[in-house]
Amino acid sequence: MILEIANYIGIIAFAISGSMKGIKKGMDLLGILVLGFSTALGGGVIADLLLGKTPPTNLTYLPYPLTALISSLITFTFYKIFANVGKPLLYADAIGLGAFAASGASLAYSIDPSPLLVIMIGSVTAVGGGVIRDLLSNEIPLVLSREFYATAAILGSSIYFILRFEGISNYYDIIISFIVTSLLRIIAMKMNWELPKAIKNK
């Protein structure tokens, strides 16, 4: 129930982030809808494909895609307002990151409890949409070059695996992993955490 709400918060936040990017790139209404949709639901679609779950839930369970499309449409209509609410959006995005990572990891575990697969699918569910958004916008995916973002999803998915492996029931494991991932992301934003680079920034 908490996770369900967090999932919708994530879909809305991701759809807004995707459609804002489309607007900035000068795309038309359709491009903006596609970008919002892909950012919100693309990670889950890739995860389902990797797990052999076809057709993907995000395309057949209507409330999710409808939420993404309506959020993108509202962003398109009121984009000047959304351009000024960066901060609250970042929190919503962190909540979505945690919810997506926890749901993805849980789904993967129930199909094949291989540790790497669970961590991978949790992370792909969480950040895959953002990667698609940046590829379609002809940019290097942000998650690969900035900040403690995907790392939070990887740590959160790892925690999910450990909890479930240790026999924590299939509810607390999701909630704990969701909260830890989102908190990690929020703390990382507040503290400006960064991962090391091989070459220093110019």
Added chain:
Amino acid sequence: MILEIANYIGIIAFAISGSMKGIKKGMDLLGILVLGFSTALGGGVIADLLLGKTPPTNLTYLPYPLTALISSLITFTFYKIFANVGKPLLYADAIGLGAFAASGASLAYSIDPSPLLVIMIGSVTAVGGGVIRDLLSNEIPLVLSREFYATAAILGSSIYFILRFEGISNYYDIIISFIVTSLLRIIAMKMNWELPKAIKNK
């Protein structure tokens, strides 16, 4: 039968468009073949993956890939001629768009008659190849930023869903959806239809 012919017209038109792009980007023969192939058959491959139909028909039913490869090879050889036949190619492309959207929507409906899935798969079958072409060419996918193109595929796939849902037999539904999609695209070209943008072009 009509659809089968339209499908081949689409494969040829899409393969030419893909290999022309490869030629313009200075790719070698292989890159040009890959681009022609992906543009012509990539949408159908993604659609099959999303529907769990593996291996994808476009890779196992030989006449389709052979048509794409031969078309790309001919484009490579006579590229100067093809550079000057833009207009007829646009019509062939519109016919392909309609044929691909109708076949994709029909396949999706027979696997899972969820409205969004049918519309999505129809559209992906029609425009997915063009998106791959532009990603491989390091450009923002044209279908996301220009013209009434993907929109025609979305409308055509929606019409397919409605017709089939209303009980129109599995033949007229395809033909009508194919013709409507192609006509919409051609009219849109003639009339310079465009979708609204949030930010006006500079």
Added chain:
Amino acid sequence: MILEIANYIGIIAFAISGSMKGIKKGMDLLGILVLGFSTALGGGVIADLLLGKTPPTNLTYLPYPLTALISSLITFTFYKIFANVGKPLLYADAIGLGAFAASGASLAYSIDPSPLLVIMIGSVTAVGGGVIRDLLSNEIPLVLSREFYATAAILGSSIYFILRFEGISNYYDIIISFIVTSLLRIIAMKMNWELPKAIKNK
């Protein structure tokens, strides 16, 4: 056994090539690991998806992903050394190309002995990782615009198909195809083989 060793050589060489690219693009540690991982294992993942083999072996059979991650981590730590060993790396890369093409073609043949599918899957297994690497780095995939690289994989996969089709047992077919592909690639490097282009380089 020989193939298994060649496979690991390939994973290591591809992971180094991916993480070097990430380092050059100024990515942080995570981006570098993701790029190394995708380059080494992405081709096999796509091949498994196209064949309906989910979840993909590269994500569930731990030694492969661990090899990729450790290679990327070592590249990150000692990147200055790796920047100066271009030549041995090219040989390792050629060995990987052959090993991946032969394994991919063999897997495809055992699922569906359609000639085009076998050639396609062998080639995708061999060069798919490099294409993902370049897409994530916002560049036109090198394999599409330069050198006799993917062509070696295509020829090698074709040879695999012919050998197996002619009844050569499921061991020599792999070894011969592996050696021919790697040799073709190495000879092509030595001889500067190139494919024709429609437009001459400026």
